[in-house]
Amino acid sequence: TPFFSGCSKQNVDNTFFEWQTDSITAGAVNRKIEGDDSIAATARVLPTRLGNYAQISQYVNQTSGTDDAVNYAGHGKHQAYQLAKNGKRMKRDIEVMLLQNIVRSAGSSTAARASAGVPAWLATNYVSMNPTSGSPTAGATGTTAMTESTATASITEAGIKSVIKDTYEAGGAADLILCPPTIKQAISDLAQSVSSLRTNTKGDAPAHVVAAVDVYVSDFGTYRIVADRNMHSSEHVFFLDMDFWAVGTLRPFQTVELAKTGDAHKQLLLAEMGLISKNEKSSGILADCAA
Numbered sequence: 001t002p003f004f005s006g007c008s009k010q011n012v013d014n015t016f017f018e019w020q021t022d023s024i025t026a027g028a029v030n031r032k033i034e035g036d037d038s039i040a041a042t043a044r045v046l047p048t049r050l051g052n053y054a055q056i057s058q059y060v061n062q063t064s065g066t067d068d069a070v071n072y073a074g075h076g077k078h079q080a081y082q083l084a085k086n087g088k089r090m091k092r093d094i095e096v097m098l099l100q101n102i103v104r105s106a107g108s109s110t111a112a113r114a115s116a117g118v119p120a121w122l123a124t125n126y127v128s129m130n131p132t133s134g135s136p137t138a139g140a141t142g143t144t145a146m147t148e149s150t151a152t153a154s155i156t157e158a159g160i161k162s163v164i165k166d167t168y169e170a171g172g173a174a175d176l177i178l179c180p181p182t183i184k185q186a187i188s189d190l191a192q193s194v195s196s197l198r199t200n201t202k203g204d205a206p207a208h209v210v211a212a213v214d215v216y217v218s219d220f221g222t223y224r225i226v227a228d229r230n231m232h233s234s235e236h237v238f239f240l241d242m243d244f245w246a247v248g249t250l251r252p253f254q255t256v257e258l259a260k261t262g263d264a265h266k267q268l269l270l271a272e273m274g275l276i277s278k279n280e281k282s283s284g285i286l287a288d289c290a291a
Contacts, residue, residue: 001095002226003118003178003240004247010276012248015054015113016106020047021279023171050277052142053104054250055115057093058270059086065263079265083255086269090253092230098247098275099178100232104142115274116142118238118245118285125166125239125284129153134288140280149288152235155186161218163239163284168220170281174241177216177225180234184227186291188213237286244282249273 025045063079075081100117107113119137126136126146134149160177167174179187191213216223223239251272258266 001091001230002228003098003238003245004091004095006176006240006242006245007098007275008242008246010246010248012054012250012274015250015272016051017054017248017250017274017276018049018051019276019278020049021277022047023279023281026171050141051104052248052274052276053106053113053115054248054272054274055097055113056270056272057090057097058268059090060258060266060268061086062264062266065265068265079267083267083269087253090269090271094247094271094273095228095230096232099228099230099236099238101146101148101236103145104274117232117275118277118283119146119236119287120144121275121277121280122146122283122285124170124281125163125172126287127159127162127166127284128287129155129159129290130288136285136287140277142275142277146285146287148233148235152288152290154291155183155190155237155286155289157190159286159289160187160216160237163237163286164218164220164223167239167282167284172241172282172284173221174239174283175221175223176238176240176242177223178228178231178238178240179225180231180236181227181229182234182291183237183289184225186289187216187225235287235289237289239284239286241282244278244280246276246278247273248276 061082067078098117101119102114102117103120104116105114120142121140123136123140128134128149130149130151130153135147137146138144214225253271256268258268
C-alpha cells in the first residue's frame with residue numbers, strides 16, 4: 001500500500017471535514033518608481049476551502065468456541081490471527097478506494113459515505129494517452145469524477161514527460177511515479193528500446209541482467225517508479241508529491257467486541273477515514289494508459 005502508507009495522517013473531528021489550500025502567483029515584472037506615493041493595496045487572494053467525507057471500512061471476525069480451543073500449528077489463537085489478517089486486508093481496501101475515480105458522497109440510509117479519490121482532485125496536470133474522449137475532473141474539489149476515455153493507448157515517454165513538465169510549471173515538485181504492475185513493466189520496456197539490457201558482473205559472482213527502471217531522471221527532478229498491485233484502475237499513472245496528500249482519520253483502526261449470541265466469539269474491525277488533497281497542482285496523472 002505505497003500510497004496509503006506514504007500519506008501523512010491527521011485527526012479529523014467530523015464525517016465531513018474541511019481544510020484550506022492556497023497558491024502563490026507566478027513571478028512577474030515588479031519595478032516601481034523611486035519616491036512613488038500613490039500606493040494602492042495589493043488585491044487579496046484568499047485561500048480556497050475544500051472538504052471530503054470520511055468513509056467507514058469494516059470486517060466482522062467470528063470464531064467458534066472449538067476454533068478458540070484448538071491448538072493450530074503455526075499460529076496462536078484463531079481469532080487473533082483472523083483479526084491481523086483482515087487488518088492487512090482492510091489496508092489494501094483503503095489503498096484501492098483512495099486511488100479510485102469516485103466523487104465524495106454524504107451517503108444515505110441505503111448507500112455508504114464515500115471519500116473522493118485521487119483522480120477526482122487532479123484537474124490541472126492531466127494528460128491522456130487517448131485524449132479524444134477523456135477529460136480531467138472539473139474544479140479540483142472532489143465533486144466531479146474524471147471522465148475516462150473509451151479506449152486506451154500504449155504509454156510513451158512523451159506522455160510521461162508531458163505530465164512531469166505540466167506539474168513543474170504548475171509549481172509542483174513531484175518525485176513519485178505510482179503505476180500498475182503492467183505499466184511498470186511497460187516503462188521498463190521503454191528504456192530497453194533505447195539501450196539494450198545491461199549484464200552486470202562482479203568478480204566470480206554470477207552475472208545478472210538489469211531489466212527494470214526504478215528511477216527516472218527528468219529535466220525537472222528525479223522520480224522513483226513504484227508499482228502498486230492495489231490500484232483501482234490498471235490504466236492510470238500518478239505523478240505524486242506525497243507532502244500534499246494526507247489521510248484524515250475520524251476513527252483509527254480499532255476492534256469492537258460484539259454481543260455473544262452463541263458458541264462463538266465475534267469482534268468488529270473498523271476504521272473511518274478520508275482523503276485530504278492539500279494542493280492538487282502538486283501532482284499529476286497520465287490517464288488511459290496501456291502496456
